[in-house]
Amino acid sequence: MFDISPTEWTAILLSLRVAVIATLVATPFGIALAWLLARRDFWGKSALDAIVHLPLVLPPVVTGYLLLLTLGRRGLVGAFLADHLGIVFAFRWTGAALACGVMSFPLLVRPIRLSIEAIDRRLEQAAETLGAAPWRVFFTVTLPLALPGVLAGMVLGFAKAIGEFGATITFVSNIPGETQTISSAIYSLIQTPDGDAAAGRLVIISIVLALGALVAAEWFARRATARLHGN
């Protein structure tokens, strides 16, 4: 049963690469946005909040199609990036990472935002009176105290990215070795007459990865509470 074929390995490794890159690139943006939503009041804040959460409620195929329209080879932004910077997302693994990043972004932002909101702002005031400029307050007090939330968000985002299907297959298709992730490999396998065993193996791997991520996220959340109480 557990003879993993080279094609399956390719899909697993590609999924991991896509999810890792998506999470790492999305995290700094996620932190910045979470901070903005937690700490600032500005015009259009609820609209921004809604847009961030949109991938969570939109049909993934719609998100994928919108990505194709904007960032595809003929898309407004996509054409510019391809012609001037040589960056192409459509039908490349980088496009899969982008789609996964967009789809997992709301899950990444939420725990970070909650952990920033939970920080006692009087600690930041104390840091100011001790001579810390605002950006140093952020890096020495806010971010370290929010770190468990950041890690929890990264884990959840990673889990979502590794399982993403609809937006990815719409935006970058299902090309073995380039854009065929675990999910799209399972999709292909269950449409193949003898694919059941292989699909089953990939399904088990998906379940293990997702469960592992949930356990890790829970553990980070508990660390967060301990950290805020100074133990």
Next chain:
Amino acid sequence: MLRVDVEKQLGDFSLHAAFESEGRVTGLFGASGSGKTTLVNMIAGLLRPDRGTIAIDGDLLDDTAASLHVPAHRRRIGYVFQDARLFPHLSVAQNLDYGRRMNRLAADPAQHQRVVDLLDIGGLLDRRPGKLSGGERQRVALGRALLSKPRLLLLDEPLGALDEGRKLEILPYLVRLRDEANVPMVYVSHDAAELRQVATQIVMLRQGRVTSFGGVKMLA
């Protein structure tokens, strides 16, 4: 050395306070709601006055007429809060070192040792704030503020969160601090007995106004 003349409106509450202090420890005395913390927050730079000036040693920190507001982190004014506010993710030693690092001051082991001895916190250095008693936390907070080498130290009800026994435990440290640390202080309290022991002059605050100003004797 400290000259304050400020106005601030916060909802229904209006503060209009002016005083000049030369003493080593200026006691800011008043009931809760008299505006003590608001005033101290303005001196620290955490709150901006609506109108007026704040100056230390002739150095203007706030002057609303000239739109001058030196931000808290550039004032070099230490602040000891009622609730200590130690950084929970840092050890006691790292908390103590924080102000020196943020102000990019050179390490001063002699001064560090003096403060640690003065406050008897040598045995706590490796601990996390969560493992300290209330009194220990307040002593570390005092040390942390002192080690940032402030030109003025603000203490806002530093004993307020402690029970009677703990207060008596900390009070001698505050008196030693006054006599040995060589930093002018503004000491906020609603407890006349406490101020009689620590302060050298008194500013009395009532409903946002300075009602009297003078020696500690006026608290008797």
